[in-house]
Amino acid sequence: MKFNETAYKDNLVDQIKKLKKETDAYILAHNYQRDEIQAVADLIGDSLELSRAAVKVRNKVIVFCGVHFMAECAAILNPTKTVLLPVKEAGCPLADMATPEKLRDMKKKYPGVPVVCYVNSSAAVKAESDICVTSANAVKVVNAMKEKRIIFIPDKNLGTYVSQHTDKEVILWEGFCATHINLTEEEVVKMKKLHPGAKFLAHPECRKEVLALTDHIASTSGILRYVKESPEKEFIIGTESGILYRLKQMNPDKKFYLPSQHLTCANMKLTTLGWLTRSLKNMQYKVTVKEPIAAKARRTLERMLEIV
Ligand code: 13P
Secondary structure, rough: OOOOOOHHHHHHHHOOOOOHHHHOOOEEEEEEEHHHHHEEEEEOHHHHHHHHHHHHHHOEEEEOOOOHHHHHHHHHHHHOOEEOHHHHHOOOOOHHHOOOHHHHHHHHEEEEOHHHHHHHOOOOHHHOOOEOOOOOOHHHHHOOOOOOOEEEOOEEEHHHHHOOOOOOOOEEEEEOOHHHHOOHHHHHHHHHHOOOEEEEEEOOOOOOOHOOOOOOOOOOEEEEEHHHHHOOEEEEOOOOOHHHHHHHHHOOOOOEEEEOOOOOOOHHHHHOHHHHHHHHHOOOEOOOOOOHHHHHHHHHHHHHHHHH
């Protein structure tokens, strides 16, 4: 018998809907998730929107379709809920580039300088930091701080972008997103030649040479908003491929071009309908953050949410 993929997926979607009700679960999905995961989610968003949403969820269970640090944030911000990450191995190489030990060494080198940590970091690193940022609010948060000098961890590209939009001194960390780093200046130039009328939009985790070629720089949801409001019809998209699902859905009359074949985050794509079904069936994998790390990391996240 021939394998019928559509019937297989439809069956999983039915199971997910049923299990969601039975377990009183709410599904959050990042803009980079597979199309079929975004289609069954209760809410899709960027890191900031999902953090805000996680605080407000009233259901007993939050299933976080994203990567580990995102589920950790939900568990920190809404500690009375059961937070599930469908695939245990869904991590973030960028988050792994900063450790609390290395950060403590950095703090010793720059005593008294506050640490601004990108949300793509572990709870332990957040606990060692002063305030958190996402790509959507990094510039605003840094500019709202009173200090004239900050340490920015772990993304060097986002940190550089922030440094170009503030008069503060930004001390950088040598971290990068393993997906966005793949996009090169040459690829963008080539794509621009192929589509001269297209606007180039990119995520601030891209290299600075790539960001120099943009018409607009924003978080994933910022890119979605920009395209929706723009009268333009063609866009070159400098971020992870998962964003194309909502871009196309929200703008059926517009055209999108990915400038590189290497803009897919393997970790984000680990979550499948099968794993989501198993997650709801077996209540796996629970993400918890122990005290006192949780309380310290919560403060770091809440300081950000109080600003924007
Ligand atoms: P945003 O969720 O802020 O758009 O950032 C994307 C990202 O790189 C998440 O890891």
